[in-house]
Amino acid sequence: MSCGPLQNDHHSQLTIDEKVLNDSLDMGPISCKSHSARAILIGNTFNAFDERGNAIHRYKQGEIVDIIGVSDSLYNSSIEYCDGYHWVKVQDNDTVSYIDGRRVYEILESEQDTFFNYMGVKYWIKTTEFYGVGVADDEGLTGCSNYHQPVVMIDSRSDQPKLIEIIKNDVFEDVHWDVDFEFFDLLANDGAYDEIIKIEETQNGVLLTIRREYQEGTGEYQVRLFVNDSVNKAEYVKHVRHN
Numbered sequence: 001m002s003c004g005p006l007q008n009d010h011h012s013q014l015t016i017d018e019k020v021l022n023d024s025l026d027m028g029p030i031s032c033k034s035h036s037a038r039a040i041l042i043g044n045t046f047n048a049f050d051e052r053g054n055a056i057h058r059y060k061q062g063e064i065v066d067i068i069g070v071s072d073s074l075y076n077s078s079i080e081y082c083d084g085y086h087w088v089k090v091q092d093n094d095t096v097s098y099i100d101g102r103r104v105y106e107i108l109e110s111e112q113d114t115f116f117n118y119m120g121v122k123y124w125i126k127t128t129e130f131y132g133v134g135v136a137d138d139e140g141l142t143g144c145s146n147y148h149q150p151v152v153m154i155d156s157r158s159d160q161p162k163l164i165e166i167i168k169n170d171v172f173e174d175v176h177w178d179v180d181f182e183f184f185d186l187l188a189n190d191g192a193y194d195e196i197i198k199i200e201e202t203q204n205g206v207l208l209t210i211r212r213e214y215q216e217g218t219g220e221y222q223v224r225l226f227v228n229d230s231v232n233k234a235e236y237v238k239h240v241r242h243n
Contacts, residue, residue, distance in 0.1 A: 030087050030098075032069040039067050039090070039106045040128065040152055040161050041099070042183070048090070048097035057097055062163055065090040065099075067106060070131060082144035086131040101131025107152055107161055112186050116199040118206050118227050122156040125196070127186055135189040150183040153225075153232050164225065164232045171236035175221050184223065184234040191215065207237075218242045 041063045047055040059065075069089035076084040086101040105128035115124045128151065133144045152161035164184040166172060173179050177191070186194040191214070198209035206225040212218060221239040225232065 030075075031072045032087070032089055033072055035067055035070045037067040037106045038161070039065055039088070039104045040163065041065065041103050042105055042130075042148075042150065042163070043103045046100065046103055048099045050097060057092075057095060059099070059103075063092075064161060065092050065104070067104070068096070070101070074133070082133050082142065082146055084133045088131050103130075105130045105150065110188070112151075112188060112195060114196050114199070116201070116206055118201055123227065124154040124156070125151050126154065126161070127151050127188070141190055145177075148178065148181050148183070148185055149187055149189070150181075150185040153227075155229075162232055164234045167233055167235040169236060171221070171239050175236055175239050184225075186210070187212070 041059050042061055045058050045060050048057045048059055050056045067088055068091050071087040074084035074086060087098045088101045088104040089096065089098055090104070108127045108129055110127045112127045113125060115122055117123070127149060129149070130147060132147055133142055134147045135144070136142060150163060153164055154161050166176075166182055166184055168179065177187075186196070188194065193213045195211050195213075196208050197211045198207075200207040200209075202224075204224070204226075206227060208223045208225065210221050210223065212221065219239065219241040222237045224235045224237050226234070
């Protein structure tokens with residue numbers, strides 16, 4: 001694989017288990033464009049590859065990387081267009097590698113971003129976007145739905161983005177379109193658009209009131225955030241649909 005000159009030698013010291021070393025991809029050169037952003041990784045443990053297609057590192061869900069490049073073209077190992085993805089070139093300390101873009105969620109600056117203060121600490125809520133096939137591409141709407149739009153919460157003390165785990169209940173199943181997804185998200189696609197319109201600090205966490213605009217009609221739901229230094233969680237507590 002090639003995505004411009006690497007910023008480190010692929011023999012740099014890494015902690016690699018034998019299983020990772022045995023994995024490789026038979027792929028030709030990949031043309032990339034330069035891109036700079038921070039991202040969070042989502043998915044069970046998965047491999048990152050060097051420019052030769054050799055697995056050199058194993059990442060876990062929730063780890064943070066710096067994006068330094070994105071492939072110009074989509075890649076796909078199936079005939080289903082919605083399974084396509086960009087290769088994302090990332091830098092983690094002194095290691096440069098390539099990750100399947102369906103695992104890479106860039107932390108965005110969007111109109112949905114907001115912040116709140118809780119127990120004297122400022123927290124940012126920021127949206128993310130992955131590098132698989134989303135709601136639209138250069139030709140318009142894709143009709144694809146196997147993507148998610150999770151948010152991250154950033155503690156101003158550490159500047160460390162974290163995903164927000166969902167406590168699943170009946171309200172969650174009523175509001176959410178994919179009950180198997182485990183993280184809190186804000187939608188911004190052809191089906192719905194979410195906007196946080198009110199944030200309240202309570203004795204039992206932070207209460208978000210969110211307005212949802214559908215293709216037809218609107219709705220409103222509430223989510224309670226349980227803010228913790230280790231794991232942040234969210235619970236849906238109310239949902240009203242307006243026709």
